[in-house]
Amino acid sequence: MINEREIEMGLTQVEAERRLKKYGPNLFEKKKKVSPVKIFLSQFNDFITWVLIAATVISGFMGEKADAVTIIIIIIMNSVLGFAQEFKTEKSLEALKNMASPTSKVIRDGKIKVINAENLVVGDLVVIESGDKIPADCMLVEDSNFMVDESLLTGESQGVSKNSRKGDNTIYMGTILLTGNGKARVIGTGMKTEMGKIAGMLESIDKDTSPLKEKLNNLGKVLVILCIIVCAIVTVTGIMRGEDKYEMFLLGVSLAVAAIPESLTAIVTVALALGVSRMLKRNALIRKLPAVETLGCTSIICSDKTGTLTENKMTVKAMYFNGRMYSMERGRIPENTMLKKIFTYCNDCKFDIDKKSISDSLIGDPTETALIKAYFDDTKSLKNFLDKANRIYDIPFDSDRKMMSVIVKEGNDEICYVKGAPERIIKRCRYVLDRGQVTILSLNEKNKILKAIEDMSYNALRCIGGAYKKRNLVKGRSIEDDLIFVGIAGIIDPPRKEAKDAVLECKMAGIRPVMITGDHKNTAFAIGHDLDICKSQSEVITGEELDKLTDEQLLKQVENKVIFARVTPRHKLRIVRAFKSKNKVVAMTGDGVNDAPAVKEADIGICMGISGTDVTKEASSMVLLDDNFATIVSAVEEGRVIYDNIRKFIRYLLSCNLGEVLTMFLASAFNLAIPLLPIQILMVNLATDGLPAIALGVDPPEGDIMKEKPRKKNESIFARGLTEKILVRGGLIGTCTVFSFVVGQYYGFGLRTARTMALATLIMSQLVHVFECRSENHPIFQINLFGNKYLLGAISVSICMVLAICYVPFLQTVFHTSPLNLIQWCIVIFFSGIIALINSLYLYFK
Known part of the structure; x- marks a missing residue:
């Protein structure tokens, strides 16, 4: 059994390096690469060239030795040029393959580190989250709501539940975590995994x-x-x-x-490879070469808002509770213990206890780190607060529910804390907490809360609602029903400075920029208006409104809509199909596991390199290494340049x-x-x-x-x-x-x-x-x-x-x-x- 300290500390870096040298990398055995000598000799494998060589040999025997030698020299020089082109292509593609190799989060020396999956060793502690591809054969040591897609191994499409406390605690390389999160100890790497035995893992770069x-x-x-x-x-x-x-x-x-x-296709390959290398320098990693050609045709760019059009540097600017709005700009917000518990306990970000500053310490989603920073200045006080409760169960956030819930044991009480989109939470609330008193949530109070959400969103604030209940408040009901509403945090995520120029460049290039976000309609409009994506509210449509439209009606709507707010991944798929039905060439961004269908359906599927899951990366044609909208525009420009140069x-x-x-x-x-x-x-x-x-x-x-x-x-x-x-x-x-x-x-x-x-x-x-x-x-x-x-x-x-x-x-x-x-x-x-x-x-x- 693995003890608590091992779960916290993992292997030391020194021990991991020793094991890597001893047992080798976490890779499958590959076919031998074609040697440079073979590449060079293949340049002569051409009928016309062999006829010319034969003719020059005859010429030599007939006494025309100078001509024969010169022709042979020219043939060799042409072959050297051909070799240089092909060798350059192979090296470029190999470099790209290495750049696209999967990464894993491991705990070493007590700290979470991101490493190349090939450097995993037996005994490593891997941190796995929803949407991740399992990087090696592992045994679960800690898990929550863990459901794995093992169809690559078994052919069964239905997810398989795993539990560290039961016998079904082994997870296999190449399978995908559908829901939940956890920690697992590596028990097999490379050819010693189940996937290694059947040589089943796909390469990251498609040739x-x-x-x-x-x-x-x-x-x-x-x-x-x-x-x-x-x-x-x-x-x-x-x-x-x-x-x-x-x-x-x-x-x-x-x-x-x-x-x-004869050099036509070779030079096309070189141009594509060199273009891909240039894109890489501009933070766009091309996974599939055909995408380079398609990029130049792009007429619609459907982009996520957070982190792509905005800086993804979240700061809490306002809070609403006890029927009042409080601004952070006016000083410290009055303490609300219950809201503090919700945003701290119902939170997946990690922190490094060795770092005193809370800003330097936090690791995780920017929204969640912003909520922590609103209440804590140092890691010690955060740790002391977390030590007062024990998290025993959670339902992770997903883009359909737009909520996250945790059950925490505090003394003898088990309390469910919930955070997420406030409109979704309010629908599940039966009560409201007002100045320490729990009362029935009246229609008047509900309208006041909705008005607060409207006011925040008009100021481009992203709203996060908080609610709770004791687990046995109403027996027999879902833990996310009959909640007690507490309050809302308003978080500012300013637009990227370069995004406005990139939007303008899109419009000049005949490309329509489209914002797709899970945020409130007003928040999305405020950001979109600031970036000149839209002019009026009539250009905005919500996921709820989309659900009421037939496919034929949606085809008419997409002509004049540039912002899609409060959408889910299934809406993304409908949006892509609608644009494609209009003969548009669509680029679509995504990061979560549920975004993969829309990303795959798009002409150019784009995955976020920082926040993107392995599943979405596999489905994508291109990965944004900096999650920046301007990078997409740069890639489109590069795609046009490459195509023009080929012409x-x-x-x-x-x-x-x-x-x-x-x-x-x-x-x-x-x-x-x-x-x-x-x-x-x-x-x-x-x-x-x-x-x-x-x-x-x-x-x-x-x-x-x-x-x-x-x-x-x-x-x-x-x-x-x-x-x-x-x-x-x-x-x-x-x-x-x-x-x-x-x-x-x-x-x-x-x-x-x-x-x-x-x-x-x-x-x-x-x-x-x-x-x-x-x-x-x-x-x-x-x-x-x-x-x-x-x-x-x-x-x-x-x-x-x-x-x-x-x-x-x-x-x-x-x-x-x-x-x-x-x-x-x-x-x-x-x-x-x-x-x-x-x-x-x-x-x-x-």
Whole structure:
């Protein structure tokens, strides 16, 4: 048996660390990670690449050793870029997985600590509350109203009651506490748990495949087929004209390598992973990658009030009892012993006896700590007060009842103390305590109390009512019926300073902010009005009013309601479904176990990282690490940025690849000499496809990104004219490259120099185009060209490559190039930049 001291003290930190080293972490055995070497080798696992390698081997045997070596080097360099992208993605996802790992509350050295669940050891004392996932196999040592969902183990959906004083006191890893709270001693961790034996625990981070990535994967397959057909036409046409068969075969394969956008899905993954990492820095933890895409479509943000729109720093400002209102601002409230007992005994917050200051000592819900701080200045006086009574039973607070009750033994008496929403409590009250006398609660007295609640709530005070009764006051009735009403505490929770700006930003972005709260209608309106969420009381609706509406009537109501007050989790689910029926993309916040259905139903389910239960975190797409509404808005902005950046590099990659294919196709169609050799085509691919495209994936947002309306959820990535932009710009890149080649020949510069001019034009036009891709609505001279340092670095590398192959004698031999003079460079720059200039003038005047 575990004694009282062990329950209070738990293990020492030193002993816990010793056991962790000896027995290992509380984790399941995982499959071995793919090694970096395998990731690198997988870059070569591509049919086109193997054909190119085979061709270069043949080229080596035929005496073209320089070409063969260079092509192999380029293949390796491309593979290194691919490896870097994939390795970065794996590392990012692994880091996110570690961040999302579950935590547990344990008692060590007599103090409650929050640790990663993987650091639990046998013998640890775990504190478990309603909605928590059980972190290891444990034996209950202290419990109240303990009901566990064991469906993950047994398949039975009905909750199972557990009791530390009976034989059914074992709880299992992965199961969920539905109601109650308690303490339990860990008896098994990791693979030695029941869940470990059947390998049943789910991972915290879902490795969902991004829908966008799937679509682009399918698009890539179509493009591969089209590119191979075009390359085959170019190859066959050249052979029919009498060109060398081997040279044309190598040319076709090289063109396929350059034209096929093999890095498309890889860069999407990198962009998503990097975006998720940026969100993490802004306190938004993405659990499911598809949520990143959906965030940019968000048109409704349904947010809790307390702690999200408000500071969650509760302070008691007023109290009502004995028929009078007392303000804390006028000094200390007159002592009311019964109200003091209710708010102190009927309270789940913990305190550290070693800390003298009550503010530093208290651990728990801010509402409950505020009630304690209203009566006590130091921990010693609080402990002395608590020692006068023994709490023997409790009914924990839940969002449907909106009440909490405890039965306390004081001497020979058993007294039930109740606190919660005052309107709910009043309905259960039969009596009232007035200046020490218990009298029947008359209609007149009830109206006075309701008027006090109205006055408090109009001043944005959160109202907490208090009542009590002796357990045997009316035998045979529920312990929460026939109560004696005592009074109300009015608690201020000021709006977050940043919330008002975030609400304004939402409205400018075409997103409707919606407040959902369990607070009184007037309190919710006062806060909502202060934050500019609403203008009039007509925009507020209560849970009671919702219950009277049919689903069809609710659909009409949600059009003009922005505050939902005194709602329960089941109301949240109805609200989400109503908005979704209106084709809105809904983000919904939640924390309690009962919020999980609504969070799961929403397009973006958001769980509170500080107050959220494990159940709700499992159901969510995103976790707010700071429980802040402004963080949701930041995440929406980041979602828009990520999607825009994906569009940017899709536009860039496909335009450039189309330009490369058309260069060769047009030359073949007009019976021109081959404008680019195989080795030169591969060089274009290396210089333009890798680093610039990746740099676009981390492009900073345009200044007006949060002034645009949300895009539609089912909108194609190629919507809003992107297909036309790709086709037109790709066609012009190919045409201008051919013109540069023809001009070079026309002026008698020689075939080698003309090819060098075509090569430089093709690369430089793509590098100019990458700047155009940074904005879909603004001309190039309105874009901050120095706004993306990574892009500047990538372009600098690409330009250095062009200059090197033109002017370094060894590289001239390898790439079959000639040094270009000033006139030739002017021709290259003209054909590289004229399209961008015309396009920018068009956008400017448009």
